[in-house]
Amino acid sequence: MKTAPNPINTTKDQTSPDMKKIVLFFALMLSAMAGWAQTDAAAPAKSFMDDPFNHPLMPLYAVTVLVFITIVLVMLVAFYMLRILNTLVEQTEKERAEKSGKVYVPKPGWWAAFWQQINDFTPVSKEVDIDLGHDYDGIRELDNHLPPWWKWLFYTTIVWGVVYLIVYHVTDNLPLSSAEYQNEVNIAAEQARIYRASQPTATVDPATLVYTADEAILTKGKMVFTSNNCASCHRPDGGGNAIGPNLTDDYWIHGGGIKNIFTTIKNGVVEKGMPAWGKVMNDGDVRDVAFYIMSLHGTNPANPKAPQGDLYKQEAPSDTTKQAMMK
């Protein structure tokens, strides 16, 4: 381990003995850190717990812990010294009182004094003054006033209420929570708009779509189908389950063919449980998955869901070759 140059030599003339100790302490810390940093340079990045002593952040943590311990120690010592000082003062006062023949009454501690101050208890010796004279089987009723802390809390709420009323309802300086919410929604909408504007949006016009068994598109479409959980409602093979209809047969609720399928996927049938995917994916992905659905046509998966909707007759010869073959 290489040690850092000792800064004491260079600062010898100006520093007091205390300063020297502090400087020495930091010099030692620095040299320790330098040593750690060197051993770390070669090691690959690891989680802290794997090898805490060689972790790059170890020196930082060590210094933080040391500083923390030092603060705690200083506070403990200060507290202890105060206690000793207090005892000494008390003792002197006691001696002085005894010398002058008075009875020594120790002063209440700061907590007891504070407690008395915020509660303003009536001393037991003065209870007769606030006795209401009601005696219920030996239980007397005292006319205790409310503790000051309670009253001040109450006054504060009144002041707070007035300020609130003026700021929020009279001068309208600050927005109410509904307006605050609306502001945040507007900001988010603006950010979303900026984000969307920055994204290349290839909008697809369904009217121009023509299905072809394009390998690249079908591969992407299959990925979209799998990664968006289409299978949870339509089965991995598209055969349909209790929720979603069969996507491989000739019967379509919302019309078959690439144009209808694209539109159904993009807009969804929200009231029937088919999400509007156009809200979460771009037109390109919708097209790809629509192509993939088209490719599932006629695959006859086992245990398909019974046909739903109407027998679909293709709208154009180019729409699907498979359908043409089936007729």
Ligand code: HEC
């Ligand atoms: C939460 C369940 C659910 C998910 C997830 C889901 N769908 Fe659907 N889907 C449905 C339901 C239900 C229908 C039938 C709607 C109706 O009855 O009108 C449907 C209908 C369809 C139709 C039209 C079927 C027809 O007969 O007209 C297509 C195409 C379709 N879904 C494709 C997809 C694709 C692609 C995905 C994944 C991106 C997907 N669905 C994800 C529930 C779902």
